[in-house]
Amino acid sequence: MSTPLLExxxxxxxxxxxxxxxGICVTVDEGEVVSLIGSNGAGKSTxxxxxxxxxxxxxxxxxxxxxxxxxxRPDEVIARGLVQVPEGRRVFARMTVLENLRMGAYxxxxxxxxxxxxxxxxxxxxxxxxxKSQLAGTLSGGEQQMLAIGRSLMSRPRLLMMDxxxxxxxxxxVSRIFExxxxxxxxxxxxxxxxxxxxxxxxxxxNGYVMETGRIAFSxxxxxxxxxxxxxxxxxxx
Amino acid sequence: xxxxxxLVQQLITGLSNGMIIALIAIGYTMVYGIIELINFAHGDVxxxxxxxxxxxxxxxxxxxxxxxxxxxGVAAMLVGSALFCGALNWSLDRVAYRALRRSSxxxxxxxxxxxxxxxxxxxxxxxxxxxxxxxxxxxxxxPKDFPALVPQVNLLGESFIxxxxxxxxxxxxxxxxxxxxxxxxxxxxxxxxxxxxxQDPVAASLMGIPVxxxxxxxxxxxxxxxxxxxxxxxxxxxxxxxxMGTRAGLxxxxxxxxxxxxxxxxxxxxxxxxxxxxxxxxxxxxxxWTNTIVxxxxxxxxxxxxxxxxxxxxxxxx
Ligand SMILES: Nc1ncnc2c1ncn2[C@@H]1O[C@H](COP(=O)(O)OP(=O)(O)OP(=O)(O)O)[C@@H](O)[C@H]1O
Ligand SMILES: [Mg+2]
Numbered sequence: 112m113s114t115p116l117l118e119x120x121x122x123x124x125x126x127x128x129x130x131x132x133x134g135i136c137v138t139v140d141e142g143e144v145v146s147l148i149g150s151n152g153a154g155k156s157t158x159x160x161x162x163x164x165x166x167x168x169x170x171x172x173x174x175x176x177x178x179x180x181x182x183x184r185p186d187e188v189i190a191r192g193l194v195q196v197p198e199g200r201r202v203f204a205r206m207t208v209l210e211n212l213r214m215g216a217y218x219x220x221x222x223x224x225x226x227x228x229x230x231x232x233x234x235x236x237x238x239x240x241x242x243k244s245q246l247a248g249t250l251s252g253g254e255q256q257m258l259a260i261g262r263s264l265m266s267r268p269r270l271l272m273m274d275x276x277x278x279x280x281x282x283x284x285v286s287r288i289f290e291x292x293x294x295x296x297x298x299x300x301x302x303x304x305x306x307x308x309x310x311x312x313x314x315x316x317x318n319g320y321v322m323e324t325g326r327i328a329f330s331x332x333x334x335x336x337x338x339x340x341x342x343x344x345x346x347x348x349x
Numbered sequence: 350x351x352x353x354x355x356l357v358q359q360l361i362t363g364l365s366n367g368m369i370i371a372l373i374a375i376g377y378t379m380v381y382g383i384i385e386l387i388n389f390a391h392g393d394v395x396x397x398x399x400x401x402x403x404x405x406x407x408x409x410x411x412x413x414x415x416x417x418x419x420x421x422g423v424a425a426m427l428v429g430s431a432l433f434c435g436a437l438n439w440s441l442d443r444v445a446y447r448a449l450r451r452s453s454x455x456x457x458x459x460x461x462x463x464x465x466x467x468x469x470x471x472x473x474x475x476x477x478x479x480x481x482x483x484x485x486x487x488x489x490x491x492p493k494d495f496p497a498l499v500p501q502v503n504l505l506g507e508s509f510i511x512x513x514x515x516x517x518x519x520x521x522x523x524x525x526x527x528x529x530x531x532x533x534x535x536x537x538x539x540x541x542x543x544x545x546x547x548q549d550p551v552a553a554s555l556m557g558i559p560v561x562x563x564x565x566x567x568x569x570x571x572x573x574x575x576x577x578x579x580x581x582x583x584x585x586x587x588x589x590x591x592x593m594g595t596r597a598g599l600x601x602x603x604x605x606x607x608x609x610x611x612x613x614x615x616x617x618x619x620x621x622x623x624x625x626x627x628x629x630x631x632x633x634x635x636x637x638w639t640n641t642i643v644x645x646x647x648x649x650x651x652x653x654x655x656x657x658x659x660x661x662x663x664x665x666x667x
Contacts, residue, residue: 165551189557201552203545214545217538218557266557 114177116141116270116301117162117193123170124161131157133325134171139270139303144296146304146312146333148346149322155305156198158322159272163195164188175270190218192269196276198305200259204248208239211247211258215265225265232261235291253284260291271295272303277311289315309346313337321346354509359628365516365585367624368523372578373601374608374616375530376438376571382611383547383567385454386446389461392598393468394438394572398430398579399589400475403495405429407482412496419498423584427522431576437468438572439565447561465594472591492590495583515585522581526574527617533570534613543567547611596640600627603647609660618658 117139124132131154139145149155160166162173165185173180175193183191203211212232216225233240236257242250247258256276263271276292277285289311296302296315306312313319316333321342329341336342373395380388406412411422445460477489484493499518503511534540542563545553554560582597583589604623608615623643630639650657 163555165554184559184561185554186557186559189555195555197552197555201549201555203548203552205548206541206544210541214541214553214556214558217542262556 116176118174121171122168124166124168131325137320141301144302144316145318146306146316147320148309153322154325156274159195159274189266194263194266194268195272196259196263198274200255202247202255202258207244208247209243211262212265215262228265232264253280270301274305277308358510359632363625363628365519367621368519369578369582370600370604370624371617371620372523372574374604374620376575377602377605378610378616379567379571383564386457390441390464390468392594393465394434395575395579395597396472396594398434398576399583401433402426402430402580403482407480423498426580427577430580431573434576435569435573439569442565442568476591492588495587495589497587499584519581603643606650607657609657612659615657615659
């Protein structure tokens with residue numbers, strides 16, 4: 112068996128005296144979509160932030176293609192191709208759409224490839240090209256999410272983590288976002304997806320993890336999770 | 350009768366001093382914009398820049414260089430003090446602020462006040478060194494003469510209104526620096542990174558921006574501008590002392606707040622305003638009231654319009 116692209120092993124993390132993650136284990140293979148679902152406050156965002164090394168893990172390991180990321184700075188993690196679209200989009204509100212996209216390519220110097228990736232973003236979200244000189248803060252929530260995804264694509268990720276990309280977005284745009292995610296995956300992108308919208312997320316995924324208060328409660332193939340009564344009652348509103 | 354020429358003369362003085370204040374104010378506002386710290390040591394870094402320039406002048410014996418040589422000397426002091434102050438300000442961040450990034454804002458502020466005292470005492474010590482330019486270190490605390498390398502002639506000839514080469518130097522140094530800084534912030538990768546970090550440091554780090562290095566660069570640039578300002582100030586006023594950073598700091602900080610802290614154009618506007626207010630107060634009131642007036646302006650803005658003239662709730666930082 113080949114090395115998984117992302118391996119999270121026994122990850123512990125928290126804030127000050129608060130312990131949030133108590134032994135998270137996740138595996139994402141190259142080319143897959145894997146989703147992580149769980150109720151509010153379970154620690155999903157903390158998991159992504161600890162993988163990105165924004166929150167410094169207290170114990171355990173995070174490996175990208177077999178290499179540990181522990182001890183690296185967040186920008187060094189990005190440089191290795193593990194990129195996150197953060198919860199709440201966090202676009203740079205007082206910069207234009209184009210400037211935001213350029214920030215995504217901050218570490219890159221390959222101008223031709225950057226221009227190609229920019230065209231790819233325009234293709235994925237044509238509305239971004241129309242809005243390219245507009246300040247990001249004046250975009251709608253859904254458009255900001257497209258921009259946040261586009262911005263992360265500009266850093267050429269090997270693995271893209273997304274934290275609740277459908278949160279607070281008009282339903283029509285939610286479909287757009289999920290279409291984009293599935294298209295990215297078809298084009299070969301590996302995606303680790305955190306979602307409240309469990310049905311749609313699991314619908315796209317091969318495997319899923321269900322998180323409860325700092326631990327992985329259970330996991331398995333997405334199709335099995337969709338049929339699991341525990342998932343149905345807690346996350347699918349059945 | 351109201352003397353119009355006196356008013357014009359005071360405006361010229363006010364604008365010249367105002368440009369110097371603005372250059373220092375930019376250092377406050379850039380650092381505030383990026384980490385929300387009022388770097389109290391900034392005025393003292395500026396003061397040490399003046400001591401560095403005077404030391405350089407003494408060590409190289411610039412006073413005997415002749416007119417052409419002295420122009421080179423001025424350039425050398427500008428570059429030297431800018432590098433010195435940039436490096437010093439960068440070091441303050443590295444040593445005294447960086448470790449406190451995740452602590453409370455108050456802890457940072459206390460650290461900055463400590464740095465201010467340390468720098469001021471460094472200036473006191475420096476002024477006591479047995480060098481000729483410091484009057485042989487006879488009285489460390491005494492103000493030091495800063496030789497007028499720039500000739501004190503009137504560029505307007507016999508006119509009553511005087512514009513000296515020192516005035517011209519102020520504008521010749523400050524305006525290009527401000528233009529360059531604006532271009533840098535708006536057009537370059539580093540400038541974009543500085544704005545990104547100012548808006549959201551976590552999102553910036555998730556874009557691969559080395560946040561601490563960008564903050565360090567901001568300190569360096571802010572300090573370097575203070576270094577340029579210190580040389581221009583010293584050539585303009587011809588006297589320096591270890592406490593000069595306190596007053597210059599008050600003026601510049603007030604200017605930054607008046608213009609809207611975090612705003613670059615605001616710092617320039619605020620600096621020019623404070624410079625002119627000072628000049629008017631010196632002329633039409635009494636010099637001893639001038640600092641009081643500046644302080645009152647600071648208090649009044651903080652009470653009635655803390656976001657300043659150009660700042661708004663949605664302020665443009667850096
Ligand atoms: N910066 C912080 N400081 C202190 N506690 C925090 C911080 N961020 C999150 N927490 C706490 O950590 C726990 C997990 O939060 P986290 O944001 O990781 O949950 P989540 O699963 O992403 O929730 P949601 O679905 O609401 O986004 C919560 O109890 C939260 O209060
Ligand atoms: Mg979350």
